[in-house]
Amino acid sequence: MTLRPPPHSPAPHRVVALVRPPQPVFTLACASEVFGDHGPAVPVRYAFEVCAEEPGPVRTDAGYDMLVGRGLDALERADTVLVPGWTGPPGAEVPPDVVAAVRRAHARGARVVGLCAGAFVLAAAGLLDGRRAATHWARSAELASRFPRVRVDPAVLYVDHGDVATSAGAAAGVDLCLHLVSADQGAAYATRIARRMVMPPHREGCQLQYAELPAAAPAADSLAPLLEWLGERLHEPVGVGEMAARSGVSARTLTRRFTDQLGISPGRWLLDRRIAATRALLEETDLPVETIAHRVGLSSAVNLRRRFHEALRTTPAAYRRAFRARKAAG
Numbered sequence: 001m002t003l004r005p006p007p008h009s010p011a012p013h014r015v016v017a018l019v020r021p022p023q024p025v026f027t028l029a030c031a032s033e034v035f036g037d038h039g040p041a042v043p044v045r046y047a048f049e050v051c052a053e054e055p056g057p058v059r060t061d062a063g064y065d066m067l068v069g070r071g072l073d074a075l076e077r078a079d080t081v082l083v084p085g086w087t088g089p090p091g092a093e094v095p096p097d098v099v100a101a102v103r104r105a106h107a108r109g110a111r112v113v114g115l116c117a118g119a120f121v122l123a124a125a126g127l128l129d130g131r132r133a134a135t136h137w138a139r140s141a142e143l144a145s146r147f148p149r150v151r152v153d154p155a156v157l158y159v160d161h162g163d164v165a166t167s168a169g170a171a172a173g174v175d176l177c178l179h180l181v182s183a184d185q186g187a188a189y190a191t192r193i194a195r196r197m198v199m200p201p202h203r204e205g206c207q208l209q210y211a212e213l214p215a216a217a218p219a220a221d222s223l224a225p226l227l228e229w230l231g232e233r234l235h236e237p238v239g240v241g242e243m244a245a246r247s248g249v250s251a252r253t254l255t256r257r258f259t260d261q262l263g264i265s266p267g268r269w270l271l272d273r274r275i276a277a278t279r280a281l282l283e284e285t286d287l288p289v290e291t292i293a294h295r296v297g298l299s300s301a302v303n304l305r306r307r308f309h310e311a312l313r314t315t316p317a318a319y320r321r322a323f324r325a326r327k328a329a330g
Helices: 025-035 072-077 096-107 116-124 137-146 172-185 187-196 224-231 240-247 251-262 266-284 289-295 301-312 316-329
Strands: 013-019 046-052 056-059 065-068 080-084 111-115 158-160 164-167
Touching (some): 013 072, 072 096, 080 096, 096 116, 111 116, 158 172, 164 172, 224 240, 251 266
Parallel strands (some): 013 080
16 A cells, blocks of 8 residues: 555545436445544545536435425535446446546546445546456456456455445445555554444455355454454464364364465464554654554564555655654645
8 A cells, every 4th residue: 555645634535426327225334334424533634526517316226205495516626436336228428528527527636536336437548457356256257348558356345446436235335444544644644544433444455355155264263363362362362273263173274274264374364454554653653663563463673664664655754754744634
């Protein structure tokens, strides 16, 4: 993930969601839950609003209308343009006015995000040409067929290129939105929002695990108890063998469960959690890197710096400076 430059203004980052009838309610709610007002417990760093091609009542897929007061002119002031789903018959064209407005916003520097089928709008605007993109697994083939220059990845939960980003279906939109908040404001701030939403700030795995409906795994196969146990012991040198013993299975079986349920290995999951804990400590404390390394179970400053650079392509010191510069500016 590439760190974004600090904002030039203390004003909240303006996120404008572009809706159309029948608007998927859940996808829009995912975005508003992340970028909306979280009350006095979370500092306000985003301003969220909704617009439509034509202001007025917009039908939703839940059977009621919502009143939208802004038209496409709202995109002219957006820092992030977000398309929370896009419904319509197969092959339906995105309206030319919408395409033009999205292109103009992107050209002046706004980030453009497509959640679920919102990727079709970004593709119609040419913003995904030659790039990897995600959408709901059930519409991946359609997106690839209609826009052959887009490199559709049917497996991932989301893809972020910095200036454009796309997610898989429905709840994967929350994953992408929290990822964008983490990139904008830091891991600790994203974690605060995720905690308010009662969900993890980062979800492992890929959407292919949801594309079919196999028989449910036995409850005993769930990794949840182990993941909770590991989360409380990041500072300890826990290996795959100890994880397997804790779960009462072989290391091979445990690795297979991680791959099936989360899409990654046990070691990768643990390292990702340690990197996330490192980011939060760099953002919120003045602790030396050596101390942080021991707190997150990376044994030494040398090992932490190497792992941190592999994950984020920057050093802990540079990350701390960049985050504090953003915080001072905002």
